[in-house]
Amino acid sequence: MGQQDTERAVATNRKAFHNYFIEERFEAGIQLQGTEVKSLREGKVNLLDSYASVKDGEIFLHHCHISPYSHGNIMNHDPVRVRKLLLHRKEINKLLGKTQQKGLTLVPLRIYFTKRGFAKVELGLAKGKKLHDRRDSLKAREAGREVERAIKERK
Numbered sequence: 001m002g003q004q005d006t007e008r009a010v011a012t013n014r015k016a017f018h019n020y021f022i023e024e025r026f027e028a029g030i031q032l033q034g035t036e037v038k039s040l041r042e043g044k045v046n047l048l049d050s051y052a053s054v055k056d057g058e059i060f061l062h063h064c065h066i067s068p069y070s071h072g073n074i075m076n077h078d079p080v081r082v083r084k085l086l087l088h089r090k091e092i093n094k095l096l097g098k099t100q101q102k103g104l105t106l107v108p109l110r111i112y113f114t115k116r117g118f119a120k121v122e123l124g125l126a127k128g129k130k131l132h133d134r135r136d137s138l139k140a141r142e143a144g145r146e147v148e149r150a151i152k153e154r155k
Helices: 014-019 034-042 089-099 131-154
Strands: 007-012 020-030 051-055 058-062 083-086 105-115 119-128
Touching: 014 020, 014 105, 020 089, 020 105, 034 083, 034 105, 034 119, 051 089, 058 089, 089 105, 089 119
Parallel strands: none
Antiparallel strands: 007 105, 020 083, 020 119, 051 058, 051 105, 058 083, 105 119
């Protein structure tokens, strides 16, 4: 069973891979209100500037923009409200210890639906890249592309 059989990605945060070194990944549930689930199913979500923080032994997702549901009414949700993430106590304690280290932050990498229909957030424990690190990443990616092109041309 491949990844396609088990889950359906709604949104990915590609900029996170550009700006951070992802050291570890965690899967978390997300506490949503009524119409937010329908908006997620439509793919109306933006993870660009979002991050997660640990407060009072709980993890919260900040600046994640889930657009109001298109067929909703006055009961629609606030698009950028703070949402609680659902993790086991051991995982929260582990993340709390690691985020207090220098330079580590929690970044949402993607939001997806499991096969059973639950919305999940993949969190990455990340360390910020410096400008020269980003340049090195770009150079390595370009070199890899050139190698692939050369191999393709030889065949």
